[in-house]
Amino acid sequence: MSGKGRGLQAYAALYLLFLYAPIILLPLFAFNSGTIIAFPLQGFTTNWFAQMWANATLRTALTNSLLIAVSAAILATCLGIFAARASTRFEFPGKGGMMGFILLPMVLPEIIIAMSLLVVLLGAGVQLSILTVIVGHVLICMPYAIAILSTAFSSLDKSLEEAAYDLGETRWSAFRLVTLPLVMPGIISSLLISFTISLDEFIIAFFLAGNQPTLPTYIFSQLRFPKQIPMIMALGTVLVALSIVLLTLGEYFRRRGNARMGGNPTGGFL
Amino acid sequence: MAKALDAQARRGYALIAPPFLYALLILAAPLLTILTYSFLTDGYLEVVRDFTPANYVQVWTDPIVRTVMLRSLMVSALVTLVTVLLAFPVAYYVSFIVRPEKKALWLFLITIPFWTSYLIRVFLWKVILGYNGVINSSLTGLGIIDEPLTFILYNVNSIVITLAHAYAPFAILPIFVALEKIDRSLLEAGRDLGESRAMTFWRVTLPLAMPGVLAAVLIVFIPTIGDYVTPELIGGGKIPMIANLIQVQMLALDNRPLGSALAVTAMAIVALVSIVFLLINRRFLKARS
Numbered sequence: 001m002s003g004k005g006r007g008l009q010a011y012a013a014l015y016l017l018f019l020y021a022p023i024i025l026l027p028l029f030a031f032n033s034g035t036i037i038a039f040p041l042q043g044f045t046t047n048w049f050a051q052m053w054a055n056a057t058l059r060t061a062l063t064n065s066l067l068i069a070v071s072a073a074i075l076a077t078c079l080g081i082f083a084a085r086a087s088t089r090f091e092f093p094g095k096g097g098m099m100g101f102i103l104l105p106m107v108l109p110e111i112i113i114a115m116s117l118l119v120v121l122l123g124a125g126v127q128l129s130i131l132t133v134i135v136g137h138v139l140i141c142m143p144y145a146i147a148i149l150s151t152a153f154s155s156l157d158k159s160l161e162e163a164a165y166d167l168g169e170t171r172w173s174a175f176r177l178v179t180l181p182l183v184m185p186g187i188i189s190s191l192l193i194s195f196t197i198s199l200d201e202f203i204i205a206f207f208l209a210g211n212q213p214t215l216p217t218y219i220f221s222q223l224r225f226p227k228q229i230p231m232i233m234a235l236g237t238v239l240v241a242l243s244i245v246l247l248t249l250g251e252y253f254r255r256r257g258n259a260r261m262g263g264n265p266t267g268g269f270l
Numbered sequence: 271m272a273k274a275l276d277a278q279a280r281r282g283y284a285l286i287a288p289p290f291l292y293a294l295l296i297l298a299a300p301l302l303t304i305l306t307y308s309f310l311t312d313g314y315l316e317v318v319r320d321f322t323p324a325n326y327v328q329v330w331t332d333p334i335v336r337t338v339m340l341r342s343l344m345v346s347a348l349v350t351l352v353t354v355l356l357a358f359p360v361a362y363y364v365s366f367i368v369r370p371e372k373k374a375l376w377l378f379l380i381t382i383p384f385w386t387s388y389l390i391r392v393f394l395w396k397v398i399l400g401y402n403g404v405i406n407s408s409l410t411g412l413g414i415i416d417e418p419l420t421f422i423l424y425n426v427n428s429i430v431i432t433l434a435h436a437y438a439p440f441a442i443l444p445i446f447v448a449l450e451k452i453d454r455s456l457l458e459a460g461r462d463l464g465e466s467r468a469m470t471f472w473r474v475t476l477p478l479a480m481p482g483v484l485a486a487v488l489i490v491f492i493p494t495i496g497d498y499v500t501p502e503l504i505g506g507g508k509i510p511m512i513a514n515l516i517q518v519q520m521l522a523l524d525n526r527p528l529g530s531a532l533a534v535t536a537m538a539i540v541a542l543v544s545i546v547f548l549l550i551n552r553r554f555l556k557a558r559s
Contacts, residue, residue, distance in 0.1 A: 008363040015356065018435065019380065023391075089282075092283055092286075102290060110493070111517065113300075119300065138296075216389055236390040255374075
């Protein structure tokens, strides 16, 4: 066991290095005073962060992205609650097909979603704006929200709700007072994941935002200019730090939710 | 009982209606629109309502379209193969060797890079693999090579490496889940019956893990064939894949019917590959039960 185990362990460590290689390089270049993204590194500087902070277009892009991500996360999670509740609690003909269709965006190439939606919006004469991006992002975040929320709803003990009915609560008040608090960790984790997906989504934002910049489309437009790249590296460093914090929070809530339901603490985001 | 079931079904429909109608409006309607467009004729600044299969004829006969389509298929097949082969030992390690209380941490570590900016990750691979990139400058600096390696530069190889990195967690997680489900006593039984460790792996572990492997294949294959960013950033737009071609037809050349036909064909190919793999998967599931 040990010989084989050690070989695999070394391989797994190398694999993690491969996974983390780009992320390790990011802060190195963000704090490097050289303007060219290459080794050897020059000296230490925080100029790129200052430049990033002073950039007005970047600020607009950030505001747009936050607005889109918060709206998409809330809407996708609300719709996700309906679907997760329906699929875990009720039986009805055609359930599998309907759920499969709602989950379809998970396995559909994004370019096809973006292009077909764009063709329809342009055909209908809808003005492209961050609103149209939100519409698209809700569609692609919803399956992930449902996946997380279904786990939360399915580990729920049905008898708790029934006890609430017996004690004179209505269907809605039982849901609000009993079910909702129990699945709250799942809801928070769904909000965080949807927010993270939307914040990083490029294709739909690129085609449906009109002339409004979002964070990823702004990054994409700047990658063509070598002069701007150190600043983009600084921005990337901040984004990586931010998503690690968000993911750790999401994971914490998910595990707390599992612990509350008496489940086991294994499993991941997907 | 029948009435109770009806009431239950009604509440189920009422609950599922909002997300289902949303998907119908935002997903089904646009998909039907491009399906319709794909049979219409392109006019100047508009789509003419003449029913024609000409777009599909063009998609299947045009040498450029064929080259790009075959390249997309080849790249995503290669990415899928590389990703799944590299991922399997990691999933095996986490499932069989890592102690149970450490498993969640490993999965967390594996998923973190996936959630960080996709564009910046792709761009950094260009930095790592480039002419003066991290690999080439380190290797020349150490005196291992005299000339920068060119086989990793802005070509199909670099697209494959970048995508294999981007979709790594997608491959590890389903394989891990399948491995976790394997009853450990089956492996002991195999050993007790005198099979070597390699034979036990080959005849017990691998067949039982196959559903996870096939799921990983699908989960990696489907998004990579439609990837737009990597060919654009890494390939410098010189080696387009199908997504880039669809975008050019739809927007730059404003030929929506042909763009739609391309999109529908790409979807049909993806669906076909998926069905084949699902059928293979069913065989493995049947063998298991």
